[in-house]
Amino acid sequence: MSSKARSTTQLLKALRQLMSDTKYVVQPVHAYIVPSGDAHLNEYISPCDCRREFISGFSGSAGTAVITQSQAALWVDGRYHVQAAVQVDDNWTIMKEGIKGTPSIPEWLSKALEEPETRVAVDPSVLRHSSWVNMEKELSAHGLSLIGDSRNLIDEIWEDQPARPNNPLMVLGLNFTGKTWNSKVANIREKLTEKSVSACVFTALDDIAWLLNLRGSDIPLNPVFYSYAIVSMTETRFFVDEGKVTSDVKQHLGEGSEEFVNIHPYSEFFSFLSSFVSSCSGKIWLSKASSQKIHSEVPENKKYVTENSAVSIMKAVKNDVEIEGMRNAHYKDAVTLCEFFSWLEKEVVHNNLTETEAATKLEQIKREQEDYISLSFDTISSSGPNAAICHYKAVAGEDRVIDNTSIYLLDSGAQYRDGTTDVTRTFHFGTPTAYQRECYTRVLKGHIQLATAIWPKGTKGCSLDCLARMHLWSAGLEYKHGTGHGVGSFLNVHEGPCAISPAHRLGEVALESGMIVTDEPGYYEDGKFGIRIENCMLIKEAQPSYNFKDIGFLQMEPITLVPISTKMIDPSLLTDKEVEWLNSYHNRCRDIISPLLQSAGKQQALDWLLKETEPLG
Secondary structure, eight states: OOSSOOOOHHHHHHHHHHHTOTTTSSSOOSEEEEOSOOTTOOSSOOGGGOHHHHHHOOOOSSOEEEEESSOEEEEEOGGGHHHHHHHSOTTOEEEETTSTTOOOHHHHHHHHOOTTOOEEEEOGGGSBHHHHHHHHHHHHHTTOEEEEOSSOHHHHHOTTOOOOOOOOOEEOOHHHHSSOHHHHHHHHHHHHHHTTOSEEEEOOHHHHHHHHTEEOOSBTTBOOOSOEEEEESSOEEEEOOGGGOOHHHHHHTTTTSSSOOEEEOGGGHHHHHHHHHHHOOSOEEEETTSBHHHHHTSOGGGEEEESSOTTHHHHHSOOHHHHHHHHHHHHHHHHHHHHHHHHHHHHHHHSOOBHHHHHHHHHHHHTTSTTEEEESSOOEEEEGGGGGSTTOOOOTTTSOBOOSSSEEEEEEOEEETTEEOOEEEEEESSOOOHHHHHHHHHHHHHHHHHHTOEEETTOBGGGTHHHHHHHHHTTTOOOSSOSEEEOOSSSOSSEEEEEEOSSOOTTOOBOOTTOEEEEOOEEEETTTEEEEOBEEEEEEEOOOSOOGGGOOEEEEEEOOOOOOOSTTOOGGGSOHHHHHHHHHHHHHHHHHHHHHHHHTTOHHHHHHHHHHTOOOO
């Protein structure tokens, strides 16, 4: 993360000129909205789609820029309040979502624009349908109109915009997926019949990758690829750049067989969709998470619309093969992290090691693991005040040295063929203050509170979120991010439609057995330190003493097996039950990871693991 804001003056000037130029817009527009997403509404996007970052300088994964002829504003959530303040220049006003008094985009525009300035434009291909509907309604209430301008004005001023990636596809075998693409398509057709719908349109890249048992590399650190898909009762159509499709992919998709996938060029999707809609007599299933442009192609009387896609829950609930793969991936990750921390602990004492050097070393260690593909997100290697920036990214030359006087927070993950990992640990290589230990212990208590919870089936994560916060709240402390997110199986590290967050999200579904979510409470003091403890957790059936009206109950099991720092704990704040949980967790780390370190001949890492998992109390 760059600590120096770059000037956006000339970019804003160029954009404002186009907003008034009828060569580029049908009529002059008075405000232009630049969301974070691409045409598939990915959270993480390819460099060619980083339009909001290009115009504002802010590189976070979420945020919305709004530009008028005289002002520019950037909306960011609690994860990015600090980062945005560092990265944007004086042309911008930062709107901190979640802070009392922060206006919504329509509220702000209602004051920023004056009659006859009423036209607000956005590229409908990069704004989800549900957001469009809400934005249009709110703007209308303030006398403003939302205009869908398919000519993206940012692209017009971006002179050195990178080309869209065109990397080859990877076939993922049944030993990793546990289910053929044919059987997944058959499941979708059962849903089509059940809901009296003729076809499904898929636009989310992880949906399509999961459905067809393919992976790619078009989006950095996310094994997905640019594509669309349509499944009807008789055909499956796949729209992808033909340069990606190898002979192995064609064979995998049934070329020459009775059941096969029709492959079309990516560029032909919208023309095909238009003709398909015209010829289709039944309804077409769309997700509200698809773009407004997709929705505008289908007449209202032909739409069947749901919050989530037809496969989102099927993808989120892992089968036995996927669960086993996720366990294996986390075992490998635990081996790498034990090796890394055992190395780091010694390096901090003898060398001026920087945050970026540590992150580079960790990636080198991960590359040694079988079936390693890439990181699953940019490693957050953060020391001291940088750890207070939730999604910090160290930049060489601007980063801090890791020392024995500051807290060190590492949030890292990897993509393996058998699974995706995401784990955060917080250490101090010297002596933490009493206050730091108290904060850390309260975060740990919240982590344990959620990890040991038992809840009735049908419960959504928003109902559990407070469990992770209650011990911070009791001391007047809080954190401004969600407590957990779903994790894909060799897919996106942030996967819906489940989450554990204080706010109910559109499309959020109840937690189910087989889902994998994170448990990651934290605490951050701007300019001082940050703390987070994160495990990936498998949701599974619980067996409590009773079963009220046979409703069934669920619980969590950690599949991350990396020691939790005991040096950072104030034992006087833990109950006997919490100490018992921690010791039991560390015994599992020893039992499962020790043999792997031994067989790999990693004695230093093994010694570190044994030291860090000594029983507490």
